[in-house]
Amino acid sequence: MSFNPAEHPAASADNRDVWVVIPLYNEATVIAEVIAGLLPVFPNVVCIDDGSRDGSGAVARAAGARVVSHPINLGQGAALQTGFEYAVEHDARFVVTFDADGQHRVVDAEAMVARARAEDLSIVFGSRFLDDRTKPGLLKRIVLKTAVVATNWTTKTKLTDAHNGLRVIREDALRQVKLRQDRMAHGTEIVMQLGRTGLPYAEQPVEVLYTDYSRSKGQSLLNSINILIELVIR
Numbered sequence: 001m002s003f004n005p006a007e008h009p010a011a012s013a014d015n016r017d018v019w020v021v022i023p024l025y026n027e028a029t030v031i032a033e034v035i036a037g038l039l040p041v042f043p044n045v046v047c048i049d050d051g052s053r054d055g056s057g058a059v060a061r062a063a064g065a066r067v068v069s070h071p072i073n074l075g076q077g078a079a080l081q082t083g084f085e086y087a088v089e090h091d092a093r094f095v096v097t098f099d100a101d102g103q104h105r106v107v108d109a110e111a112m113v114a115r116a117r118a119e120d121l122s123i124v125f126g127s128r129f130l131d132d133r134t135k136p137g138l139l140k141r142i143v144l145k146t147a148v149v150a151t152n153w154t155t156k157t158k159l160t161d162a163h164n165g166l167r168v169i170r171e172d173a174l175r176q177v178k179l180r181q182d183r184m185a186h187g188t189e190i191v192m193q194l195g196r197t198g199l200p201y202a203e204q205p206v207e208v209l210y211t212d213y214s215r216s217k218g219q220s221l222l223n224s225i226n227i228l229i230e231l232v233i234r
Contacts, residue, residue: 017093018113020045021083022065023076027100028054030213034098035063037106042096046086048079056100077186081179088174095174097167102213104166108206112168115204122173122199125159125191126166130205157195159203163187166206173199 020038024031024047031047038045045065049057051073061067068086070079080097087095094116096109104126112124165187169177176197181189194201 015042015110015113016044017091018042018044018096019083019087019090019092019094020096020098020109021080021087022047022060022098022100023050023079023083024048024052024056024060024067024100025050025073025076025079026052026054026056028052028056028059030102031056031060031100032063034100034102035060035065038098038109039064041106041110044090044092046083047100048083048086050074050076050079075186077179077181077189080186080190081177084169084174084177084179088171092174093171095169095171097165097169099165102211103209105207105209108204109166109168112166112204112206115202116168116170119202120200121168121202122170122197123194123201124168125161125201125203126164126206127159127161127203128164128206128208129160130203131207133205133207157191159191161203162191164206164208166208169194170199173197 020042022031022034022045027034035045035047047057047060047065047067049060049067049069051070057067057069066086068082070082083097084095094113096113098104098109108126112126115121116124167190173194177190177193179186179189179193
């Protein structure tokens with residue numbers, strides 16, 4: 001069921017207790033726009049510049065985000081873990097994980113945080129498969145659905161979209177996450193660790209925007225194939 005923040009008083013709360021964590025790697029052409037969309041709703045945004053070679057970190061800082069830099073590229077899992085630790089150190093009540101490439105929608109993240117507050121949830125997972133707004137294409141849909149089956153079996157969870165990068169994690173769950181898988185397999189690892197907490201969670205319908213930019217970088221299908229490969233060899 002979709003959550004309508006207008007129906008819940010908690011949705012009107014300000015988000016100064018929320019940190020948006022963005023793993024950042026060579027996204028200088030789009031990251032300023034992503035940050036500009038987030039800041040009016042979420043005043044605390046931290047980008048983990050994971051060894052970018054195109055000045056992404058400087059662009060993100062100029063756009064108003066905090067920036068923590070890895071001197072070399074360590075992978076998205078490592079970037080998320082650095083962001084989680086930063087958020088905890090800065091007294092975050094909630095963390096939103098958000099992609100740097102413009103595929104996620106701020107309105108979805110806002111609704112997920114509002115739902116976590118209203119329903120006392122520790123984790124809200126975004127799912128592109130709970131409604132029909134997202135158009136991933138047939139091959140990507142098949143790959144992602146296969147990954148969901150494998151991840152649910154591995155993690156003993158019941159999700160419809162196991163590798164969606166848009167998530168809300170409350171501080172009580174966040175403190176129990178210690179990511180060690182640095183690349184795409186971190187998506188399964190984070191679900192496993194959050195599932196083991198036994199804390200309340202839900203899925204929220206979200207729209208993933210497959211832009212010309214993301215398609216030009218080959219992210220849409222390649223990431224899905226990488227997920228499957230890493231699930232098989234784990």
